[in-house]
Amino acid sequence: KNQVEQSPQSLIILEGKNCTLQCNYTVSPFSNLRWYKQDTGRGPVSLTIMTFSENTKSNGRYTATLDADTKQSSLHITASQLSDSASYICVVSGQAGTALIFGKGTTLSVSS
Amino acid sequence: DAGITQSPRHKVTETGTPVTLRCHQTENHRYMYWYRQDPGHGLRLIHYSYGVKDTDKGEVSDGYSVSRSKTEDFLLTLESATSSQTSVYFCAISERSWDTEAFFGQGTRLTVV
Numbered sequence: 001k002n003q004v005e006q007s008p009q010s011l012i013i014l015e016g017k018n019c020t021l022q023c024n025y026t027v028s029p030f031s032n033l034r035w036y037k038q039d040t041g042r043g044p045v046s047l048t049i050m051t052f053s054e055n056t057k058s059n060g061r062y063t064a065t066l067d068a069d070t071k072q073s074s075l076h077i078t079a080s081q082l083s084d085s086a087s088y089i090c091v092v093s094g095q096a097g098t099a100l101i102f103g104k105g106t107t108l109s110v111s112s
Numbered sequence: 113d114a115g116i117t118q119s120p121r122h123k124v125t126e127t128g129t130p131v132t133l134r135c136h137q138t139e140n141h142r143y144m145y146w147y148r149q150d151p152g153h154g155l156r157l158i159h160y161s162y163g164v165k166d167t168d169k170g171e172v173s174d175g176y177s178v179s180r181s182k183t184e185d186f187l188l189t190l191e192s193a194t195s196s197q198t199s200v201y202f203c204a205i206s207e208r209s210w211d212t213e214a215f216f217g218q219g220t221r222l223t224v225v
Contacts, residue, residue: 004154034213043116043202043216044155089154099170100214102154 002027004092004103012109017080021106023073023090031093035064035075038087038105047075047088080110115139116217118203124223131190133220135203137183143206144186145214146170146178148199155202161186162209193224 004025013019025033032051036044048059050066050073057064061084063076077084090103115138125131135144145160147170157170159178167178175197177189190197203217 041219043204043218045216046213049213099157102156104152104154 002092002094002101004090004101006088006090006103006106008106009104010107010109012111013080015080015082015110015112018076018078019080019108021075021077021088021090021108023075023103025071025073025090025092025101025103027071027092027094027101029095030068030071031095033066033073033093034091035062035073036089036091038089040086044089077108080108082110082112084108085110116203116205116215118201118217118220120220121218122221124225125193127194127224128192131193131222131224133188133201133203133222135186135188135217137186137205139205139207139215140183141205141207141215142183143209144180145204145206146176146186146188147202147204148172149202149219150199158188158201190222193222195224198222198224 007022032049034049035047037047038044047062048057048064052068061078066073087105087107089105092101117136119134146158147155149155156172158176159170161167161180179187201220204214206212206214
């Protein structure tokens with residue numbers, strides 16, 4: 001069964017600290033993996049996309065990694081800010097014509 | 113939010129009543145989706161559309177129907193609302209198929225009492 005598992009479920013860090021969120025998936029065949037950020041009361045917004053051949057991709061303070069062999073991805077947030085407080089959702093796409101598989105998300109709280 | 117408008121944003125309705133949620137886009141994207149989001153679950157696909165009058169079921173389609181008579185509008189109807197359909201509903205759009213970025217609306221919070 002195609003699944004996406006995220007850890008931790010929730011995380012609290014101090015402003016300015018770094019953190020890493022994990023995503024493991026069993027989706028096969030694999031097309032791409034996206035990380036979405038969802039602020040409270042809003043819809044998810046894409047942060048980055050990882051395709052099979054990509055290992056690392058950065059978007060400002062966000063860096064995503066992908067290991068297609070072990071089917072693992074991580075999202076590293078550097079120098080966290082209060083505005084980073086949100087739910088981060090890992091979404092995996094299989095071959096064309098199959099539905100997106102969503103993880104349950106990691107809720108990040110950044111405190112001052 | 114990429115030219116996506118959901119209406120209403122909040123609704124409280126009684127069990128057994130029909131409810132229609134509307135999603136309107138200004139991006140001329142071919143694909144439109146309805147998801148529900150519940151605590152402890154990831155976003156789950158209810159129905160999707162790949163063109164005018166072309167729709168298909170997702171993983172949690174029971175109790176829901178959809179219609180798309182124009183490219184820009186995708187309606188989700190709960191034929192007879194139940195308490196289990198209390199949820200936050202998100203509309204999403206994408207330009208091509210599953211492996212392109214999906215843009216989400218702001219959501220509709222539906223409470224069935």
